[in-house]
Amino acid sequence: MxxxxxxxxxxxxxxxxxxxxxxxxxxxxxxxxxxxxxxxxxxxxxxxxxxIEHDYYIPVSILVPAYNEEKVICSSVKSLLSLDYKLYEIIVINDGSSDKTLECLIDEYSLIKVNKPYNRQLSTKNVRGIYEGEQKGIRITVIDKENGGKSDSLNAGINVSKFPYFLAMDADxxxxxxxxxxxxxxxxxxxxxxxxxxxxxxxxxxxxxxxxxxxxxxxxxxxxxxxxxxxxxxxxxxxxxxxxxxxxxxxxxxxxxxxxxxxxxxxxxxxxxxxxxxxxxxxxxxxxxxxxxxxxxxxxxxxxxxxxxxxxxxxxxxxxxxxxxxxxxxxxxxxxxxxxxxxxxxxxxxxxxxxxxxxxxxxxxxxxxxxxxxxxxxxxxxxxxxxxxxxxxxxxxxxxxxxxxxxxxxxxxxxxxxxxxxxxxxxxxxxxxxxxxxxxxxxxxxxxxxxxxxxxxxxxxxxxxxx
Amino acid sequence: MNSLAENILYIYLIVFNSMLIFDLVSIVYRKISDKNMVEMTKSIEKEIRSEDLNSPSKLHIKKLSKNLKKIGYFIAFTRVIDNMDERHRKIYLTNIKMVFVKILPHFQKEEVIRQTYFINFLAQHPYIYEMKMEQLVTYMIQCTTKDSVYLRENALSALYMTGNPNYIKEAFYQMNYLNIKHHHKLITDGLMKFRGDTEKLADMLMQELGNYGENYKVACINYFGYKKIDCTEYLYKVLTSKIEYKEVKIACIRYFSHVLYEPVVDTLYELIKDDNNNWEYSAVAATTLKKYPNRETTSALKDAIRSHNWYVRNNAAASLIELTKKDKIKDLITSVDDKYAKEALSYQLHLLGGEA
Structure with a gap:
């Protein structure tokens, strides 16, 4: 049976x-x-x-959340600066890294701390500071914030971004x-x-x-x-x-x-x-x-x-x-x-x-x-x-x-x-x-x-x- | 159970084999077609070289009329043409232009991808159709109403190359009538490449503007702005109209930052104040107002930097900083009691290279 x-x-x-x-x-x-x-x-x-091959493109904010990425972050931003695209900005979000991610970016791209107003449409962990600079006519912004995870970082990036479309990508x-x-x-x-x-x-x-x-x-x-x-x-x-x-x-x-x-x-x-x-x-x-x-x-x-x-x-x-x-x-x-x-x-x-x-x-x-x-x-x-x-x-x-x-x-x-x-x-x-x-x-x-x-x-x- | 098991194995075998066959066939197909393309290109190049470019033989034209219907041959032909120098290319194509009229009925029946290729070739070489080639132009206008965005875009590009505003008028009329969605940025960008008399084109577009839908209106108004074409009175009426689309009105506000028109200022003052109901108008008006410097503008912008709306506040701050004399900027920032307004002004000053 x-x-x-x-x-x-x-x-x-x-x-x-x-x-x-x-x-x-x-x-x-x-x-x-x-x-x-x-x-x-x-x-x-x-x-x-x-x-379609046109000169007139849609402006894009590129968001790069980073946590302890000192090894790759500068080369990643460097690759973004070589894009064949008319109008974009790069925003790196340093999510409370304990390594030198922020310092690397500040040194490499001569960024300076600014008191930038931004639209707090999404709630995120506290932003400690915003740094900005420009390379090849492309604005680079680094948001230095308290650790809150990848989603939180992306939300902070969205708040600071100025263009109607954003590209989310990884730091590596x-x-x-x-x-x-x-x-x-x-x-x-x-x-x-x-x-x-x-x-x-x-x-x-x-x-x-x-x-x-x-x-x-x-x-x-x-x-x-x-x-x-x-x-x-x-x-x-x-x-x-x-x-x-x-x-x-x-x-x-x-x-x-x-x-x-x-x-x-x-x-x-x-x-x-x-x-x-x-x-x-x-x-x-x-x-x-x-x-x-x-x-x-x-x-x-x-x-x-x-x-x-x-x-x-x-x-x-x-x-x-x-x-x-x-x-x-x-x-x-x-x-x-x-x-x-x-x-x-x-x-x-x-x-x-x-x-x-x-x-x-x-x-x-x-x-x-x-x-x-x-x-x-x-x-x-x-x-x-x-x-x-x-x-x-x-x-x-x-x-x-x-x-x-x-x-x-x-x-x-x-x-x-x-x-x-x-x-x-x-x-x-x-x-x-x-x-x-x-x-x-x-x-x-x-x-x-x-x-x-x-x-x-x-x-x-x-x-x-x-x- | 055993027969079921066997059947399953057979099914797997069939699927497995079909995948293998698919792989092999695609590899062989690619190899053969790549090789054929190289051979064909060489042969066409040799043939054209043996022809008198100013007067190609009847046999050559007959052969082209027959072979250009085959897309592989057309691609190889394009490669040869692309390798010719500009002067010879123009002479040769002008002398064989009837070939393209002959093969037109064939391409009209072809799949959309191939029609696009045909139109693209014409757009690259406008001297083929710019003189008395109505059949080709009529076909291009028809193509602007097709479903494929690529076909439409290539057809429009070819029409811009003619330099004839009437063709553009006809194409836009049909696209608008059939409610064809074609991105306004593509249209504006295309109009900027128009080869003929831009004033005539602008006159025509202005006359037709009232008949167009939102998308085409926005595209045309942006074009007027970039080209600094004076249609201020007309666009002022559009801006103050109560029944106009929002995006069209926003395009008008932007236009007035490219082409100045004093009577619009009062309207801009009204719009900048209305940041509760229509903050989009207020935000764009705040940017446009920097082109109309006077005491009232400064006052309107000072009010706007206290707006609850982030975009209005920021744009107003940017305009205000631009309008304020360098030595007065710090006083301006100090005089503002609103924390957010102060922040916005300081940042705009930093962007201008001043101390934040």
Missing amino acids: ALEIVKLCLKYISYFFILYMLFYSTFLFISSIIGSITLFKNRYKDTMHNN SALQKDSLELLVRPILEDENVVACGGFIRLSNAVELRDGVVQRYELPKNMLASMQVLEYDRSFLASRIMLDQYNGNLIISGAFGLFQKELVLACNGYDINTVGEDFELVSKMHVFCKKNDIDYSIRYIPEAICWTQAPEKLGDLIKQRKRWYIGLVQCMIKYRELFCNYHYGFLSFISYFYYLFFELLSPFIEVIGNITTIVALCFGLLNVPFMILFYILYTLFGCVMTLTTFFARIYLANNKLSFIDILRAIYLCIFEIVFLRFILMVSRLTSFIGYKNKRMKWEKLDRTELKV
Whole structure:
């Protein structure tokens, strides 16, 4: 009788898994195809002069929140000064750093303390001082404030910014010369565009000079290389697909352009969540839908921001735990998106995707592994089928990853050495088998010790940016 | 269960193989098309070099009329043209301009991306269509009402290059009539590139302004301002109208900072005071008023720096600092009792290079 019950349970569990994996693979397949086709189409459009090249651009405030970033902050600002864009200002928000972040900026850019009045539209921690200077005709402002976290810093930046659009980015990131222009174009094409996200690429083994890539290769560090493949798959496949129906629930905090008026109407960044980027975009979706505002949130894969990937396993786990917590918080906060016809595809595809393939996936994977062991113990496992299935599934994942990786390499005109091509091929197997396992474990354990450090910045080991 | 398992494996295999095929096909396609493009460019270059540019042979024109319908050939042809020097390019294209009229019906039926390419080529080489090429111009005007912003923008660019205000009039009329949303910044920027007589263009736009919707009105008024075109009386009426759009009125206030018109000052004084209901007007008026220096302006700005609205306060402070003589600025700051106003004035003084 007990065996019968186990058999029945396993039968239904196996049906669930077959369906789950089929859905996931189909989603990956469709999104990879759509991603690749969109990239080729965009390049084709560019070749056919289906673009807008104008002198008259929309002024943008670039916000760079920084906490203990003395190693990278000056080179990050330097990269921003090389942007090929007519009118912008740079605002660095020093969030109570205990290192020399502020001093570095003051010395490097000859900033002086000013008594600048600003519009306190969003409440933030106390601002201790504002420093200003100018380089190449571009105003650089540094806000020195008490420590309050990334969201709080961004809110302070919004208060001080003077332009109608702002670009939020990370202190360890660098933009390509044309990135800002490419990110702003959709606003000129369609006035309903309220936010645009770009493509985040990993800069660990990349050399940029004046916003132009001089040398591109896969990082020597294996962990960073695997993340390169992972980022390409994630940014070029799923985000492009979700973009087809205005369904992206996230714009990466490392590189996102927002309409200030709407962000203010949404009360800015939520300081009580660690996934401030996910939270803001979800909030904008809900706000616009509830208020019947015609809006569009776009993803522009051609606009590139280079950022550093953690090279140490501990740092990677820390980073991913934080991302996962942010995801959980936002999914719970915006649970009204679940199965709600009012939100259309946003609810039935985007929210489902993040719920089943991101949020619940570590639990589903654990249940799957336990089930496999139980089935094996009871002699109910079709072992040859299982092995074949896993091999095929791994190969399938590799082909998807390589498709997006090489599509991106080709379209960005990056030259890759033969050795790097071989490395990409074998690393994608490691990425599926090894990295995904680590990520699963880090997600499962993400809430351990969370309460004690939820407002703290994620501190990863940084190396100096080569710009 | 076994058959289900097998079926699933088959499904996976099919999906896996289709992905592989997709990858391989796209790699091969790219390689072949890149190679073909290089070959084609060389061949076209060779052919044009063998022709007399002042009088290309009938055979060459016939061949072009046939081959330019193929987009790959057109792209290769463009590359060759781009590599020619300006003088030869102009001579050659002027002498083969009938080819573009011949291939026009073909492109009119083509997908939008290709139509955009065709229009872009024409916009880059206006001498093809500027003389008695009504078919091409009519087609461009039609393109300004299409859904694709790129096609519209390229078509408008081509029309600005003609230097003929009537074409712009017709295009704007149709775009406005069909309620085509085209960003006003693109329109203003485009108008700035108009190659003909700007006064004639401005006269035409002024006559038509009343018929336009908000977007086109804002674009035109901004253009008048940047070009310092005198239509002060008319825009004063627009500004004082009770039924005009808010953005249009704001564009008018900005216009009066580019082109001075004394009668507008009283209206600006009224607007700057109304910071409760219409703070946007007040904020822009505070900036514009610095162009109308007199005692009343100073007084209005002094009131405005105490405004509860941040933008009005700040703009008023900037104007006030600009209007105050250097040796009087410190007295001005000291005389102000409002903390926020003092702060705003001090910062504006710092921006001007003074001691904050």
